[in-house]
Structures are given as C-alpha cells and as structure tokens.
Amino acid sequence: MAIFGGVPLFYMELALGQFHRTGAISIWKHICPIFKGIGYAICIIALYVSFYYNTIIAWALFYFYSSFSTILPWTNCDNAWNTPDCTNYFGMDNVTWTNSSRSPAEEFYTNVATKIFFPRRLHLIHKSSGLKNVGGVRWQLLLCLFLIFTIVYFSLWKGVKTSGKVVWVTATLPYIVLFILLIRGATLPGAWRGVVFYLKPQWEKLLETSVWVDAAAQIFFSLGPGFGVLLALSSYNPFTNNCYRDAIVTSLVNCLTSFVSGFVIFTVLGYMAEMRKVEVEDVAKDKGPSLLFITYPEAIANMMGSTFFAIIFFVMMISLGLDSTFGGLEAIITAVLDEYPDQLSHRRELFVLCLVVVCFLGSLSTLTYGGAYVVKLLEEFGVGCSIIAVGFLEAIAVSWFYGINRFSNDVQAMLGKAPGLFWRVCWVGISPAFLAYIIVSSLLKAPPLTLFDYKYPDWSITVGYIIGFSSFMWIPIYMVYKLVWTPGSLKQVSGFQVAREDHSRHPC
Secondary structure, three states: OHHHHHHHHHHHHHHHHHHHOOOOOOOHHHHOHHHOHHHHHHHHHHHHHHHHHHHHHHHHHHHHHHOOOOOOOOOOOOOOOOOOOEOOOOOOOOOOOOOOOEOHHHHHHHHHHOOOOOOOOOOOOOOOOEOOEOOOEOHHHHHHHHHHHHHHHHHHOOOHHHHHHHHHHHHHHHHHHHHHHHHHHHOOOOHHHHHHHHHOOOHHHHHOHHHHHHHHHHHHHHHOOOOOHHHHHHOOOOOOOOHHHHHHHHHHHHHHHHHHHHHHHHHHHHHHHHHHOOOHHHHHOOOOHHHHHHHHHHHHHOOOOHHHHHHHHHHHHHHHHHHHHHHHHHHHHHHHHHHOHHHHOOOHHHHHHHHHHHHHHHOHHHHEOOHHHHHHHHHHHHHHHHHHHHHHHHHHHHHHHHHHHHHHHHHHHHHOOOOOHHHHHHHHHHHHHHHHHHHHHHHHOOOOOEEOOEEOOHHHHHHHHHHHHHHHOHHHHHHHHHHHHOOOOHHHHHOOOOOOOOOOOOOO
16 A cells, blocks of 8 residues: 555655645646646645644643552552442452453543543443543533644744744654654564554455555555645755655655564564463454553553653653654645735734634534544545545546646656656556555445444434535535636636746745
8 A cells, every 4th residue: 555555645745746846726826727626625624634633633642640649540440430340350369351351541531632432331420421421521522622722833933934843853752752662562472463453364354345445545644645734844845855865764764763663562462462361362452542542551561661661652652643644734734825925925923823812612512521523533534435535536636637747747857766666556547546445445335434333323324424525525626616617618618728927935
C-alpha cells in the first residue's frame, strides 16, 4: 500500500504544492478548475479531524496529569470507580481472566478518563448509555482541551516560521521517548512472544478487505496525502527544492519509525500476554485509543519506575498529537488565506483565532460523558472513506485531466529531470486503482461499528454516512456550479486549457 499508493501520492502532492505555490483550494485554478471542490472537501475533513483528534490529545493530557502520583491510579482495583468485574492479575497467583474481566486500566479509561458508564457495571448519576444519552460536558476535559488549543493557537498565529520552531521539539522528542521505551520493553518477561507475533506474517489476512482498508488509513494518516498538509507546507519550499528526495527520505523515515514503534508496542503486548497467561493475539486485538489508553498504560503501571515511564509516554503522545494538529490546521489556514488573500492576508492572527474557536466549539460533543462514542463515530465516518476518495479524485484530476505529461514537465522544471516510468504508471493507474478498490470494498463490506460492549444503532450509522458525505458532496456541487455558470465549452470549463500563470504566492 505504501509503495504503490502512499509514497506516489506523497510525491505528487509535494511536487504540486512546490510548483504552484498555493494551498489546497486555489491550487485547482492552475490544475483543473472543475475539481476545485476537492480543496473545500479537504478543509472540511480537516475540521472533522480537529473535532475529535484534539480531544484524544486532551485525554492524553488528563492521563499525564494523573501520572504524577507514587502509585498510578490505574494500577489496582481498590479505587472508588472500580467495579466487581475489575481483575488485577499482575503479581498475583491463581487469577482467572474471563470475558467479563476488566483491568484497572480499562476501568480508569471508561469510568474516569472518558466517563463511559455501562449500566450493568456501575450505577452513577452521570453516565452515558450511548449516543442517545451522552450527558453533559466534563469540565476536566474542557480545561485540558482549552490548554491544548491555547498551545495550538500561539504556535500557528504567526505562520510556519513559528510553528516550525515548535515542531523541532514536538517532532524530535518522541524519538528519544521511543528509544527509552524500546529498551525498557525489550527487558520485560515475555517480550519475545510479542516480537514473534509482530514479525510472523499471517498471509490469509491479505484476503480480508478490512486489512487493506486499515492499511490505507494508516498510510494516509502517517504520510498525509489527501489532507492538504503536504500541499500547504511544500508551497513554502524554494521552487528548485528537491521534493523527490524529500518524498523518498521522509517516507523511509516514516516507515522505519512505524516499524520500530511496532517493537515498542509488541514487546509490551508480549509481556501482558505472559502476565495474563493468554495468547498475544488476545491482547493485541485492542487498537486505537484502547491500545494507547488501556493496554500500554496497564503494562506501564506494573513496571519498575512506572511513574517515570507513564509521564514520558504521555508526553510523547501529546507531542505527536500537537505535531499532527499543527499540520492539519495549517492546511486549512494556507488554503483559505491563499484563496482570499485580499480579505485575509493581513488578518492571519484573527483568522487563526476564529478557526481555533470553531474547532474548540466543534469538539464540545466529544467532551461529554459519552464523548468517546462521538469520537469513534467521527473517526470512522468523518475521515475514513472520504479522505481516500479525495486522494483518488486528486490522482485522477492531476494524471488524467491536467495530464501526466504536463505534470512531469512541471517536475522537470523544478528538479531538472522528469519522473521515472514507475511514478508515472502509479499516478495514472496503480494508485487510483488501489484507492478505488478500497473505497468500493469498504462501502460494500462495512463491519458493524462497536465500542467495547456498545453496538452503534442503525440511525447512528446513517448519521455517520451523512457526516462523510457532507465533506465529499462539495466536489460534485462545485462541478455543477462550474458547468452551469461558466461560459465556454465543456473542455474549457473543465480546465484542459488552463493557462500558465505566475506561480508566486500572495503575501500572507
């Protein structure tokens, strides 16, 4: 997926942004005006991401604050929020782990951090039994989120020079923490079981559509094609910058980081499997927030020096989260400022403030007692197929409408040589075919959406599809608008005759 989908699209977006020197909306007047709706769709998707992604960072900040104690609060079952299902198996003999067992870390996540209270487990005044009853906003998470957005605002308000200085910290610190956690994980009993499970392929899984969808989502989130981030940041590069080298080096570093991170995670999963006396597969079934906020903290809580490792782990999560947020919001900022330079170019600070306020208000539903349900819904439908569809249409617009020869000439003008046959074939056929297959397969074979014991009702799935369509719909809407209101032939309107324009950026 990375070789034939992620890296070619990564290279394409770097080259597009660097050559045309503008954001995700206004770039389409240079490429193919009828596809300008892609830029608007990218901005809306980035907004949806900010609605839930920053809440996850707020959870990490809540955990970070909770880690400043001699004994981590998710270490044992002796707390007021624990239920009869709570089972602490670390350091204890003759403990049986059953399907109804819940670890102290899981109960801290569901009963304290996110306040998901299942009626059969715990009867409290404030509870959420699902999306129909999400409850009120939790002031602790509201305060955490406010602090996160304050950091985001003062990192972005002056432009990429300010955020670039902050990224020197947020991008390098996680590598130091990863190295420390890797050394610690390798010394844990049972770590080898996790490593064997991590490195041993299960070839039959390649026949499952969900595996390919998850792989595509991982590539898109890690490399960033389709989110507008690459278009925005590369537009600030010098015209002759070697974007090909940047694409290859960045992709290799990204994949290597992901590979090493796998050892950090699976050594700990092997340790937990050893302690629970179960298979690694049974522990590794948790993913996403469950892995970050339940599985890994649970293992940390039972290590020597647990407080130290918990603190640096959540510092790493906060740093990584802020890094991604900077990129996502900068994509919106650059796109809008470049589209409306006369009105907004000298009002960046005010626009960034308004954007941060909108993102903060849009996140309020995720701060409720049932906010984790909303986070899951936005994660699955707000991004999911929508961002893959955007990547698909972007590849089609550039390769087929703008023209692969024309795009190759643009790259040659910057780098001195045209892209090789492999890249051209990927852009024209392989990458779009991969993405089309994933889109169709995920829509036809969508698995049921669940969160712990809660199965999302049918009406919520409908709401999810509406959320997904609300971003994608601007692509056909703008096409119709362009065809109806613009004089000229279909060929002229669709953008085949786009004239070469000066590629200098408006001052902002």
